[in-house]
Amino acid sequence: RKEVEQDPGPFNVPEGATVAFNCTYSNSASQSFFWYRQDCRKEPKLLMSVYSSGNEDGRFTAQLNRASQYISLLIRDSKLSDSATYLCVVGPILTGGGNKLTFGTGTQLKVEL
């Protein structure tokens, strides 16, 4: 089982739609959770941290379910500019890998007119 798993997509949605991504992680000792956005061939950039109580930033809402070990990202009223790959990131994994963050392979979102 992968440490962090995401549905690769692509998710093709019309502009204005609401779309949700899920991510599962295997290590119950994980302490930090993030969603990153990556545009084609560019560097990943932090979209939002995920807090235990859930958090919202404009059209974006992130949720964490520790019991089931999954993280979700909800995008409301999607825009063409939301088209990107969304990476689920978990860490640190306090094992032989030091203090590292582990990245999912990403979910591709395409917002269409």
Added chain:
Amino acid sequence: EAQVTQNPRYLITVTGKKLTVTCSQNMNHEYMSWYRQDPGLGLRQIYYSMNVEVTDKGDVPEGYKVSRKEKRNFPLILESPSPNQTSLYFCASRKQGMGPNTEAFFGQGTRLTVV
């Protein structure tokens, strides 16, 4: 401006010719790491460093070397590049520790082609 700078952005080289990709951060972060990104495989950690003179292997270290002589710099060295090292490389830095303020900041990437 807080940033991670890596150079070069694009590099085409021949098999066996040693190369170095530089990485520098201005945020005084303790933790730095190198990743490679390949289609369908996501970001895989090559090496990481938790502080000056402290480096360790990540998930895919074969064929790579690193050094951390100064806190801000973390170069990636390919002593004898091979075609299977053709990839998109990212340097990243972050604060040490856990919690929501320990996100990673990435350089702009280096697209390496080994022929």
